Amino acid sequence: MPDSIEKRVLRKVTRRIVPFVMLLYFIAYLDRVNIGFAALTMNEDIGLSAAAFGFGAGIFFIGYFLFEVPSNLILHRVGARVWIARIMLTWGLISGAMAFVQGPTSFYVLRFLLGAAEAGFFPGIILYLSYWYPARHRAGVTALFMAAVPLSIAIGSPISGGLLLMDGVLGLHGWQWLFLVEAAPAVLLAGVVLVYLTDRPEKAKWLDDEEREWLTAEMQAEEKEVATEHGTQSALRALANPWVLSLALVYFGTSAGLYTVGIWSPQIIAQHGVGPFATGLINAVPPVLAVLAMVLWARHSDRTGERNWHVFAACLVAAAGLGMAAFTNSLLAVVLALVLVSAGVSSAKPPLWSIPTQFLTGAAAATGIATINSIGNLGGFAGPFIIGWIKEQTGGYRGGLLAVGAALVFSAALVILLGHLRNRRTTPGAIAAADRSGS
Secondary structure (H helix, E strand, O other), X not given: OHHHHHHHHHHHHHHHHHHHHHHHHXXXXXXXXXXXXXXXXXXXXXXXXHHHHHHHHHHHHHHHHHHHHHHHHHHHHHOHHHHHHHHHHHHHHHHHHHHHOOOHHHHHHHHHHHHHHHOOHHHHHHHHHHHXXXXXXXXXXXXXXXXHHHHHHHHHHHHHHHHHOOOOHHHOOHHHHHHHHHHHHHHHHHHHHHHHOOOOHHHOOOOOHHHHHHHHHHHHHHHHHHHHHHOOOOHHHHHOOHHHHHHHHHHHHHHHHHHHHHHHHHHHHHOOOOOHHHHHHHHOHHHHHHHHHHHHHHHHHHHHOOOHHHHHHHHHHHHHHHHHHHOOOOHXXXXXXXXXXXXXXXXXXXXXXXXXXXOOOHHHHHHHHHHHHHHHOHHHHHHXXXXXXXXXXXXXXXXXXXXXXXXXXXXXXXXXHHHHHHHHHOOHHHHHHHHHHOO
């Protein structure tokens, strides 16, 4: 009987929640990286050098970093429904305002504000999913949610390339139409979030009484078990938890790889002499394959219950792809390399995001997840900036791609070291207990 009700409840929860949060993340990621396509014509129009573009692309993550933890704590307190609606409304308005940038300064300011507005969305959804899914199912469901990223690139790339062809319509540049059109769904869906999302299982009227009671009891029992085994931590203490900070460094490398691909790949492809729309079609190939790899890899991680080696292998695949991209001059080889990078960084993230809730609950989980994401996403600043700066100095992408690849190798080594230390110390709770005792 318990197995039967578990399958029934999780099937309902998945149908109700996952497609919707995937749609939200699809739009969020599209608005975050569509400057990669806008840059094909915008940079010349407003006088952006490669280094200036890389800096502006990455400064998004400085705003994100500063406001991430406060935003996730507010979400934990007021509920996902209200706070995610607020996030979507503000990021949509700022993303649309990108159509009116005049030069480097306004570009930097709006990218920073966009990061501040969107802060808390991704870790908020990760936290939200932990309210609805037992730990043994989280890598798989996180993979489904995160499939929105490669799908956003796959579907958004030809759309973005096509919007650039609207150059001159109503007196606007094609890149201005790109920002305006792609910002509109975020503003419109903010209102839908208020109506559609349910904050916690105990409020889910779309579950029957038995289902609601089972899920509520299951999640409460799991939270109690984690607190008993690993100790209860305050939100402030979670900021300094050594496991949280170490996972943030692991995530740094994966973010550097992800945003290197998301922001620079259109320009890397376009240098082979293809137009904007063809660039969009070609750029859609790697993420389509990445979706399949990510979902299969996450299911394997759930089935085996293993996380660290799954992150390790995926990071090395992505690093190999960046190395391949650095040393090839063929368009076909570049696409194959981008497939490896996309599949690797995408596949690393679901098992990685299944680790924090193994030893954090409640406000500490909200803080810890936000800390990992905010510090780790500084890789989204470092990766694009390094690529742009080195391209400015050398005229090519090789040095930047190798630097980001090295960051991924570091992430791979660190996650295995963490796994080894956890095995030696039995559980992260031992470290938490030592921290509390001042040792």
